[in-house]
Amino acid sequence: MKTPICDQYGIDFPLFAFSHCRDVVAAVTNAGGFGVLGGAAYTPEQLDQELSWIDEQVKGKPYGIDIIVPAKFEGKGEHLSGRQLADRIPDDYKTYIADLLAAHDIEPEENPRMGSAMLAGSSGEQLLEVAVTHPIRLMANALGVPPDYMIKSGKDHGIPVAALVGAKEHAIKQVAAGVDLIVAQGTEAGGHCGEVSTLVVVPEVIDAIDDAVPVLAAGGIVTGRQMAACVALGAAGAWTGSVWLTTEEAETAPHTVQKMLAATSRDTIRSTGRTGKPARQLVSDWTDAWRPNDSGHTTLPLPLQSMLAEPALRRVDKLANAGHPGALALATYFVGQGVGLMNKVKPARDVVFEFARDYLAAAERLSGTVDD
Amino acid sequence: MKTPICDQYGIDFPLFAFSHCRDVVAAVTNAGGFGVLGGAAYTPEQLDQELSWIDEQVKGKPYGIDIIVPAKFEGKGEHLSGRQLADRIPDDYKTYIADLLAAHDIEPEENPRMGSAMLAGSSGEQLLEVAVTHPIRLMANALGVPPDYMIKSGKDHGIPVAALVGAKEHAIKQVAAGVDLIVAQGTEAGGHCGEVSTLVVVPEVIDAIDDAVPVLAAGGIVTGRQMAACVALGAAGAWTGSVWLTTEEAETAPHTVQKMLAATSRDTIRSTGRTGKPARQLVSDWTDAWRPNDSGHTTLPLPLQSMLAEPALRRVDKLANAGHPGALALATYFVGQGVGLMNKVKPARDVVFEFARDYLAAAERLSGTVDD
Numbered sequence: 001m002k003t004p005i006c007d008q009y010g011i012d013f014p015l016f017a018f019s020h021c022r023d024v025v026a027a028v029t030n031a032g033g034f035g036v037l038g039g040a041a042y043t044p045e046q047l048d049q050e051l052s053w054i055d056e057q058v059k060g061k062p063y064g065i066d067i068i069v070p071a072k073f074e075g076k077g078e079h080l081s082g083r084q085l086a087d088r089i090p091d092d093y094k095t096y097i098a099d100l101l102a103a104h105d106i107e108p109e110e111n112p113r114m115g116s117a118m119l120a121g122s123s124g125e126q127l128l129e130v131a132v133t134h135p136i137r138l139m140a141n142a143l144g145v146p147p148d149y150m151i152k153s154g155k156d157h158g159i160p161v162a163a164l165v166g167a168k169e170h171a172i173k174q175v176a177a178g179v180d181l182i183v184a185q186g187t188e189a190g191g192h193c194g195e196v197s198t199l200v201v202v203p204e205v206i207d208a209i210d211d212a213v214p215v216l217a218a219g220g221i222v223t224g225r226q227m228a229a230c231v232a233l234g235a236a237g238a239w240t241g242s243v244w245l246t247t248e249e250a251e252t253a254p255h256t257v258q259k260m261l262a263a264t265s266r267d268t269i270r271s272t273g274r275t276g277k278p279a280r281q282l283v284s285d286w287t288d289a290w291r292p293n294d295s296g297h298t299t300l301p302l303p304l305q306s307m308l309a310e311p312a313l314r315r316v317d318k319l320a321n322a323g324h325p326g327a328l329a330l331a332t333y334f335v336g337q338g339v340g341l342m343n344k345v346k347p348a349r350d351v352v353f354e355f356a357r358d359y360l361a362a363a364e365r366l367s368g369t370v371d372d
Numbered sequence: 373m374k375t376p377i378c379d380q381y382g383i384d385f386p387l388f389a390f391s392h393c394r395d396v397v398a399a400v401t402n403a404g405g406f407g408v409l410g411g412a413a414y415t416p417e418q419l420d421q422e423l424s425w426i427d428e429q430v431k432g433k434p435y436g437i438d439i440i441v442p443a444k445f446e447g448k449g450e451h452l453s454g455r456q457l458a459d460r461i462p463d464d465y466k467t468y469i470a471d472l473l474a475a476h477d478i479e480p481e482e483n484p485r486m487g488s489a490m491l492a493g494s495s496g497e498q499l500l501e502v503a504v505t506h507p508i509r510l511m512a513n514a515l516g517v518p519p520d521y522m523i524k525s526g527k528d529h530g531i532p533v534a535a536l537v538g539a540k541e542h543a544i545k546q547v548a549a550g551v552d553l554i555v556a557q558g559t560e561a562g563g564h565c566g567e568v569s570t571l572v573v574v575p576e577v578i579d580a581i582d583d584a585v586p587v588l589a590a591g592g593i594v595t596g597r598q599m600a601a602c603v604a605l606g607a608a609g610a611w612t613g614s615v616w617l618t619t620e621e622a623e624t625a626p627h628t629v630q631k632m633l634a635a636t637s638r639d640t641i642r643s644t645g646r647t648g649k650p651a652r653q654l655v656s657d658w659t660d661a662w663r664p665n666d667s668g669h670t671t672l673p674l675p676l677q678s679m680l681a682e683p684a685l686r687r688v689d690k691l692a693n694a695g696h697p698g699a700l701a702l703a704t705y706f707v708g709q710g711v712g713l714m715n716k717v718k719p720a721r722d723v724v725f726e727f728a729r730d731y732l733a734a735a736e737r738l739s740g741t742v743d744d
Contacts, residue, residue: 001742167638168712187559188569196637197560197569199601200592200709204637207713220572229571229601231741232734265568265576266539292664337572340540341579360742362604367739369603370373370732 001359005181005214005236009034009137009160010062013356014237015227016183016216017348018066018142022050023249026057027348032356036140040068044126051134064138064162065131069124069147070277074301082307086114089304096297097312100289104326106319115310125149132157138181140164143192143277151178164218164239166194166201168208175212182209183239186219190242190336192279193219193270198230206234222338224358231359232366242336247348255320256282256333257345265340274313274332276305282339284332286313373731377553377586377608381406381509381532382434385728386609387599388555388588389720390438390514394422395621398429399720404728408512412440416498423506436510436534437503441496441519442649446673454679458486461676468669469684472661476698478691487682497521504529510553512536515564515649523550536590536611538566538573540580547584554581555611558591562614562708564651565591565642570602578606594710596730603731604738614708619720627692628654628705629717637712646685646704648677654711656704658685 003014012032019025025035037054039047047065054063075085098108124147131139132153139154140162141147154161160180165171171182184205186198194201198219206215217230218239227238245252246260259267259282269283273290276299281287286309290299299305319327346354375386384404391397397407409426411419419437426435447457470480496519503511504525511526512534513519526533532552537543543554556577558570566573570591578587589602590611599610617624618632631639631654641655645662648671653659658681662671671677691699718726 003741168636186569186571188572194638196709196712197558197592198571199558199569199598200560200637200712203595203597204712220569223575225575225605226571228738229604232601232604232738233597234734234737264540265572266566337568340568340572340576362606363738363742365606366600366604366735369375370735 001356001363003231003236008214013352013359014216014231015352015355016064016237016239017244017352018140018239018241019244019250021244021249021251022054022057024244024247024348025063026054027247027249028244028352029054029058029061029063031349031352033352034062034064034138036064036066036138038142039065039127039131040124040142042127044123044130047127048130048133051131051136055134060135062137064136064140065127066140066142067124067127068142069150070143070302072144072302074304082114082116085304086307089114089300089308093297093300093308096289097308100286100330101312101315101326104285104330105324106315106326106330109315113311115307128153132159138162140181140183145170145174145177146179154178154180162216164192165205167196168201168204171205171209171215175209180213181216182213183216183218184235185239186217187270188220188265188280188337189218190268190280190339191334192275192277193336194278199233202230202233202235220336220338222336222341224355224360225362226338227355228359228362228366242338243342243351244348245333245335246342246345247351248345249348252333253317253321255323255328255331256317259331259333260335260339261343261345263335263339263342265337268335268337268339272299272305274306274309274334276300276302279334280336281334282332285329286316286332373728373735375603375608380586385724385731386588386603387724387727388436388609388611389616389724390611390613391616391622393616393621393623394426394429396616396619396720397435398426399619399621400616400724401426401430401433401435403721403724405724406510407435408510409435409437410514411437411499411503412496412514414499416495416502419499420502420505423503423508427506432507434509436508436512437499438512438514439496439499440514441522442515442674444516444674446676454486454488457676458679461486461672461680465669465672465680468661469680472658472702473684473687473698476657476702477696478687478698478702481687485683486679488679500525504531510534512553512555517542517546517549518551526550526552534588536564537577539568540573540576543577543581543587547581552585553588554585555588555590556607557611558589559642560592560637560652560709561590562640562652562711563706564647564649565708566650571605574602574605574607592708592710594708594713596727596732597734598710599727600731600734600738614710615714615723616720617705617707618714618717619723620717621720624705625689625693627700627703628689631703631705632707632711632714633716635707635711635714637709640707640709640711644671644677646678646681646706648672648674651706652708653706654704657701658688658704 214236217235586608589607
């Protein structure tokens with residue numbers, strides 16, 4: 001099965017798989033889809049190693065990378081060190097978290113370190129410089145309009161640039177900025193997401209940009225029938241993330257996998273409690289603590305909230321993996337509403353093949369309603 | 373084009389149209405779809421008149437009715453009069469609304485009357501008794517499990533009973549209660565809605581009830597391509613509401629139509645500010661006033677919030693229609709995120725035909741990706 005972008009991207013099936021795990025990226029690419037490595041958390045040296053490993057595995061088959069360079073963040077343009085940014089985190093937020101952990105039988109740290117300012121996107125350019133020394137076939141920015149250096153790098157190296165959008169206004173801006181591929185992402189998506197559902201935002205974006213560039217659908221897509229539905233809407237394919245978190249290859253923590261397998265679609269929430277921007281994740285005592293009406297505690301802007309949250313959530317995850325009940329209640333992870341349909345651990349390759357079979361069945365179901 | 377329910381319901385095209393306006397109901401039915409009259413706001417006598425008028429128009433073609441009988445509401449089982457229910461509305465809520473209106477240059481009423489307790493569903497049984505004297509082919513309950521008398525009446529008269537659900541757990545309960553048709557409704561829907569998107573809740577519900585009864589998709593569907601997408605997901609057809617609000621036949625207030633035509637998909641909000649239960653509607657100063665983090669004012673339970681809100685919003689609508697700027701800023705109406713795709717006033721009949729054409733094009737688009 002083919003949509004017009006299959007030839008362009010050298011794939012058999014227009015299923016794009018975002019993952020932080022190189023094994024998933026390679027497995028999807030080798031199964032005929034398109035793996036996209038989430039590279040934002042690596043140092044340039046680490047990214048180089050990861051991409052070299054992928055190169056060996058996929059032997060010339062196409063894959064891409066995704067980094068996060070937010071258009072707006074606290075301290076932008078001020079050239080602050082992580083230390084200087086950390087100084088902007090108010091003490092009462094630190095106390096609030098210490099109290100929250102204590103209420104879950106997790107002892108306070110004497111001097112909790114604040115997390116990295118990674119979400120300030122300071123390392124995006126260096127990561128990209130490393131990435132283009134590998135045969136990547138796509139570079140994506142997961143948050144807002146790609147920075148100028150990404151657009152330029154894409155043009156210089158002949159590599160398409162993709163951007164995720166949650167509203168038609170953003171899609172129009174991205175196309176004007178020179179993006180080659182739009183990922184129209186619904187509110188049901190895991191991680192940073194907008195308010196509009198996939199079923200609405202995909203046709204809205206397609207109409208708004210008037211076929212200027214292909215549009216992939218994203219948000220809640222964990223089965224081939226949902227992918228087929230989006231192609232019926234006019235999408236050129238699907239961009240997925242959550243579904244790979246419960247594959248055999250994924251490095252998702254075991255307690256997180258268990259939570260995801262048990263979760264229904266109503267067990268996620270769009271919360272600012274982890275990064276400062278609305279991001280969908282598993283409901284937990286952590287996300288409850290940042291509900292605006294319960295806590296009375298507003299969240300901090302990007303990247304301060306993640307500098308505050310990530311070290312605490314890393315401690316939580318470590319304890320949760322050891323079975324600590326309080327930590328298990330607090331633990332959360334980015335995932336979309338499609339988690340309600342993710343009920344079994346499978347190899348990534350099998351997920352791709354199941355997508356294809358389910359896509360075919362859905363296409364037959366729909367065409368069966370219009371045959372004479 | 374046909375899905376299995378077309379023969380069962382005597383229709384050419386599995387497009388169900390919910391509307392409070394009899395003209396829309398008749399126009400959709402006469403164009404080959406299935407009109408469903410929202411009957412909750414009528415007295416039994418009025419409903420009888422409306423249905424008689426529809427009977428004359430559709431000449432035996434199928435249509436249905438929808439009433440609202442919530443499973444839970446303030447005062448349930450206490451047999452309270454509207455007056456006694458109204459006494460449960462705290463004075464500070466009345467003051468809060470008077471202040472909100474005053475801030476928008478709307479003079480306070482001396483003794484504002486509270487609205488009807490209609491949403492307590494007290495008149496549902498009487499409405500149903502009238503409805504079954506007409507050749508209705510479907511009875512639906514828009515909120516929760518249908519009351520026993522509806523299930524019984526459906527069985528006694530051989531009329532299928534439909535129920536709207538926003539989560540798979542509710543669908544399982546509804547099927548166990550004896551419902552014949554499930555409407556799986558996503559969070560993008562106008563009016564009362566759940567949290568899960570259409571693209572996720574439709575396959576989740578279909579899997580959960582294991583083909584026990586047909587499932588219609590609802591939520592955000594205002595075009596044939598979205599309907600086709602839902603049929604690809606496994607739905608037997610589409611249940612729609614918002615799209616009929618901007619048809620020529622609809623009795624939607626002119627200022628509301630203007631707001632809807634201008635709105636993007638991001639101009640709606642799921643708010644408890646109108647009925648006490650989360651319902652999607654146009655964002656306005658009214659819905660802003662009931663945001664949990666801004667107002668500090670929680671909303672009252674069903675039906676108290678609507679008894680409080682409706683009379684105020686009726687005054688607002690009247691002034692808004694006369695061009696009053698404060699009233700225009702406050703005015704809101706139930707509508708789904710699909711409002712972003714509703715950009716032109718059209719006859720209801722044309723909407724049905726456009727749905728059919730767009731559905732066909734979407735089916736061809738999808739099958740074009742799987743042909744050799």
